[in-house]
Amino acid sequence: MIDEIEQTSHTENQIVPAWYAIAAGSAVVWRKPIGVKRFGEAFVLWRADDGRVVCMPDRCSHRSAALSAGKLRDGCLECPYHGLRFDSAGRCVLIPANGVGAPVPPGFALPTISVREEHGIVWLWRGAGEPARDVPWIPGASEPGSGSAEYWYDLNVPYLRIVENLLDFHHFPILHKTMLPGIGTRMDEMDAHVEDGILVFSATMRYEKPGALKQDTPMKAWFALPSVALIEFGGFYVNYFLTPIDDERCWIYARYRSPKAGGLLGTALGKIAARYDRAIFIFQDRHALLSQADLPGDFSKFKLYPADRALALFFGMRQQAILEANRRETVGSSDAAAAAG
Ligand code: FES
Ligand SMILES: [Fe+2]
Missing domain, CATH: 2.102.10.10 (Rieske [2Fe-2S] iron-sulphur domain)
Known part of the structure; x- marks a missing residue:
């Protein structure tokens, strides 16, 4: 499997043709x-x-x-x-x-x-060709309204760097040891596969030596192109939608829902979780992400291991989508040239 990961090298930094979230509907008053x-x-x-x-x-x-x-x-x-x-x-x-x-x-x-x-959410089509019929949506993701909380912000970290970061759980017990305590470092029972175009990823994060406060942490997440994620973690379903602002910055729209608390309580808890989540990004992820020497999305010099499997699979899906779009475009323009000739 490592071979399979290592062969997945990505040097392109093109955009996957898709509908991208560009604003919260509630922001357009x-x-x-x-x-x-x-x-x-x-x-x-x-x-x-x-x-x-x-x-x-x-x-x-x-x-x-x-x-x-x-x-x-x-x-x-x-x-x-x-x-x-x-x-x-x-x-x-x-x-x-x-x-x-x-x-x-x-x-x-x-x-x-x-x-x-x-x-x-307000969506904008980006990429060559006819807009797709559907906006990218993970079945079961939370709709706006009672029981869910929405939150959005700009982050001065390149878009693909954040996409990479969302696909990575094994940094939680290391980089977020202080802000997200109680997660084991070993990724066990890992599974990552693609189902109806959606990457499904699950794992259990285990302590090497379990103890009273050292419980196993199950993780589950779903990812859809171009950059939509649904992560089940800490009692919440967290939905992320990422869109580049420019080469250096990324817009994040997130929606939080707690399956245990509905209504106003759910919304209030979601708002607290959202702010905490943003603080984690800004105080911990951001520094690590900006310190990475290689270009975002370029895996050619990375050395990956099995816990990186979801990351490698998703960037493979990304590359495939871009190649297919380029192929369609080439066929389309040669058809047009033939018709003109
Ligand atoms: S009216 Fe818009 S710039 Fe003059
Ligand atoms: Fe993180």
Whole structure:
């Protein structure tokens, strides 16, 4: 198995074509637009009168001011600089300096970028080809609302580095010894396999010498491309959705649900767990992740061992998805060339 892992070398840093979580649905309120940066691009998100989430480049067509600092008026987005107004189809409907009712010259429209709002998350398609039918979702993952808590933040660590980190449990008893005490170091009864496109990973973390406070810790997790995880740990189901902000930073959306506590108590416990989880990332993972010398996603110089199996499998799935997308694109463009010729 080690051979199988070691052969999995990944030097690409391309994006898996997929729907990516770019914002919490609850963050796109009725009253005002929000700005998000994802994949190195700035987007403005706002809610049209019919409730739909509208996504546009966060750049006014006039003189490039950020529209996310603007206001919503009469079902349109208004630029804060000179007051140009854009409707939910991206048309510029008013240039105040030209006078109300003056026709708007062509060329002021903004492109609208198609997004979906599902499971309480706003999703953006990224990658070549037609958008996939479904957003990536792990069956059994928690929906928003009563009993679950959502939390999101930016982390100044590269995206793939965090994807690698989520697939790794055996750092818990070492790096998180102080913040997550009581976990054994030896990974036993490990299983990692792919089922209906989802990587299922389970293990028991054991102490070499069990004691009263040294119990076995069972772990179970599910991972879906491009970067969705559901982890059962510490009495919670934790759902993560990761999206690059740019080459150096990553956006994390997380949802916490405790199967034992529902309703308001579940939400309150989830909120506490979320803050603690973020503190662990920032105080412990972040430093280790930023210290890694090799490029994120490049396994060519790593020496892996069996506990890294889920990591190797998932990055294999990633590589496969990217290769298939590239192949489809090549076939598509040669078909188009043949048709043209
Ligand atoms: S820059 Fe937006 S109205 Fe002038
Ligand atoms: Fe960690």
